[in-house]
Amino acid sequence: MSLAFRNEIDVTVSLAGGAIAAVEIQPRARPPLARLFAGKPAASLLDVLPRLFSLCAAAHQVAFLSSVEAARGEHVSLATRRHRVTLVVAERLTELLRGLFVWHLALDTASAAAIRAGMRAASVLVGIAESGCGQALGEAMARMRPELAALGIANEDGVPRPGSPLALRMAAFDEDVLQPNPVEHSFLSVADDHKVIERLLADNAGLSQAPDLDGRIPETGVWARWAMRDQLPPSRSRPAERLKARIAEVARLCEWLQASASADTAEDGILESYTLRPSLGAAAVECARGRLYHAVELDREGHISRFEFLAPTEWNFHARGPLVRSLQGAVLTASRQGRDAVRAMVASYDPCVGFRLNFREGADA
Numbered sequence: 001m002s003l004a005f006r007n008e009i010d011v012t013v014s015l016a017g018g019a020i021a022a023v024e025i026q027p028r029a030r031p032p033l034a035r036l037f038a039g040k041p042a043a044s045l046l047d048v049l050p051r052l053f054s055l056c057a058a059a060h061q062v063a064f065l066s067s068v069e070a071a072r073g074e075h076v077s078l079a080t081r082r083h084r085v086t087l088v089v090a091e092r093l094t095e096l097l098r099g100l101f102v103w104h105l106a107l108d109t110a111s112a113a114a115i116r117a118g119m120r121a122a123s124v125l126v127g128i129a130e131s132g133c134g135q136a137l138g139e140a141m142a143r144m145r146p147e148l149a150a151l152g153i154a155n156e157d158g159v160p161r162p163g164s165p166l167a168l169r170m171a172a173f174d175e176d177v178l179q180p181n182p183v184e185h186s187f188l189s190v191a192d193d194h195k196v197i198e199r200l201l202a203d204n205a206g207l208s209q210a211p212d213l214d215g216r217i218p219e220t221g222v223w224a225r226w227a228m229r230d231q232l233p234p235s236r237s238r239p240a241e242r243l244k245a246r247i248a249e250v251a252r253l254c255e256w257l258q259a260s261a262s263a264d265t266a267e268d269g270i271l272e273s274y275t276l277r278p279s280l281g282a283a284a285v286e287c288a289r290g291r292l293y294h295a296v297e298l299d300r301e302g303h304i305s306r307f308e309f310l311a312p313t314e315w316n317f318h319a320r321g322p323l324v325r326s327l328q329g330a331v332l333t334a335s336r337q338g339r340d341a342v343r344a345m346v347a348s349y350d351p352c353v354g355f356r357l358n359f360r361e362g363a364d365a
Contacts, residue, residue, distance in 0.1 A: 009317050009355040011346055016362060019331045020342075023324045025317050027209060028353050037307040042068045042298065055352045058091040058126055059287035063294035063309070066273040070281025071298050076273070083132055085270050086257070088285055090129035090137070093253040095288030096222065096246055097122045097148075103347040104169045104243065105151070111165040114150040121147050125257075141258035148254065156255070158226075158248030166247060173240040178341035180330040185237065185322070186216055187224035188291050188315060190269030190284065197274065197282045200295055200308050211314050219322035220290025220312045221349065222246050225267075237326060239341060242348035280306075289313060289350055316349045323349050 010026040033052070037045055042064075049064060050057035062084045069076055097118060105115050121144040128137050152164025160166035188196075195213055211217070218224070223237060226245035269291075273283040282295040290312030297306035316322050327345060332338030343357055 007353045009313075009351055009353060010358065011317075011323075011355055012358045012360060013327065013342055014360045015332070018333070020327050020329060023327045025319050025321075025324065027314065027317060027319075030209065033309065034307050037304045039303055039305075041303055042296070045304070053352075056091060056095060056287045056289065056292065058087050058130075059285045059292055060294070060309075062088055062271060063283045063285045063292055064296065066271065066283035066285075067281045067294040067296040068298070070273040070275045070283065071279050071296050072281070072302075073275055073278065081271065083129075086134075086137070087126065087129045088270055088287060089253055089257060090125040092286075092288040093250060093257065094122045094125050096250050096253070099288070099350045100151075100166070100246060100250070103344075103350070105165055108165050108169070111151065114147060114165070118144070118147045118151055138258050141254055145254060145258070148250065153247055153250050153254075156248050156251045158244035158246075158251075160247055166243070170240050170243055173238075173243075173344065174334075174337055174341065175238055175240060177334045177337040178238070178330055178332060178345065180238070180326055181328070183325045185227065185325075186218040187228050188218040188220035188312075189228065190272060190286075192218070192291075193272055193274070193284045193293075196284075196291075196293055196310065197276070197295055200282075200293060200310055201276075201280075209314065210318055211310060212318070212320075217315060217318045217321040220315050222249055222288070223348070224290065225249065225286075239344040239348050242345075287312070289352055290315065311352060313351045313353065317351055317355075 007028055009028050010024075012024040012026075013020055014022040014024070046061055046065065049060045053060045066076070066084070101115055101119055105111060108115065121140070124140060125137075125144075128140050149161065150164070152160030152166030154161045160170060192213060196211070199211070199213070223242050223245050226248060227237070267286075269284070270286045271283070273281065275281050276295075279299070280295070280297045282293065285292045285294075292312060293308075293310040295306075295308040296304060299305040318324070323346065327342065330342075332342070339359060342359075346355060346357055
């Protein structure tokens with residue numbers, strides 16, 4: 001059975017008179033997991049998920065396993081829950097750092113050594129978290145902190161250390177070249193879980209490709225978590241502020257993993273599971289890019305009869321979603337710099353697949 005599918009997002013920005021007249025998004029094509037998983041024992045699929053989801057693989061495994069347990073009505077011990085939350089947080093930190101390296105520091109040759117050191121340190125985190133050894137994880141985080149400090153990640157306010165690579169990157173953003181219109185933002189949270197799962201099960205194909213909550217398409221991910229926590233105004237959602245939110249969360253997660261890695265002290269909603277009825281369960285996991293949902297139904301033999309999932313990227317890159325709302329109607333005061341700012345804005349949403357950004361001018365728009 002072929003797993004071929006279009007794993008890329010196309011974003012087309014139409015320009016007219018120095019402003020963004022339209023933003024069109026062609027979403028990726030999702031893998032046909034409902035068909036691939038049907039009839040198979042749940043346990044046999046845990047090793048398959050990392051091959052299907054190269055990014056946030058641990059979050060998908062935790063969401064799937066938690067959904068299966070909820071469908072079975074199984075009780076999960078506090079120790080198991082703590083272990084899974086730690087694993088999700090370690091992976092979230094790794095993915096947030098990957099985004100910093102890919103989107104912001106990839107061309108910084110002067111900092112190449114520090115970047116390589118940071119990437120090497122991050123690459124082992126999930127494996128250590130999987131081992132369940134809290135001491136080893138704390139030691140790994142302690143070794144990692146100087147590497148991150150060299151890049152500019154120092155504290156939870158998101159302000160990079162002066163003169164650091166991330167400080168220079170943030171200073172390079174010219175906020176005046178892209179002037180978005182203020183828009184109302186809404187954010188996906190644990191309070192939406194029941195509604196999302198209900199919609200997912202009622203309209204799996206439609207919701208998975210283009211999700212909405214009674215017409216509302218909320219943002220999810222790093223900026224959403226920061227904005228909800230600090231009650232930030234819409235005008236703050238520009239590339240520099242979004243980079244600041246990522247830096248702040250990296251610093252916070254580092255502190256949490258090094259200090260205690262206890263589920264009791266983590267933020268709310270990192271892992272939630274729901275028994276909907278006998279043999280039907282669901283779970284929500286707050287991963288790097290936002291809220292991930294899985295729903296699993298089992299047959300009498302305990303095999304999968306239904307599997308649905310909804311990834312954060314589908315909200316943020318919805319045709320009427322947060323990215324489109326942020327860019328639609330924005331004014332570009334300089335052509336080249338403005339286009340660079342648009343690219344930075346798209347990258348700040350950090351999709352779980354690649355994207356292509358195209359521009360159309362005037363009569364072509």
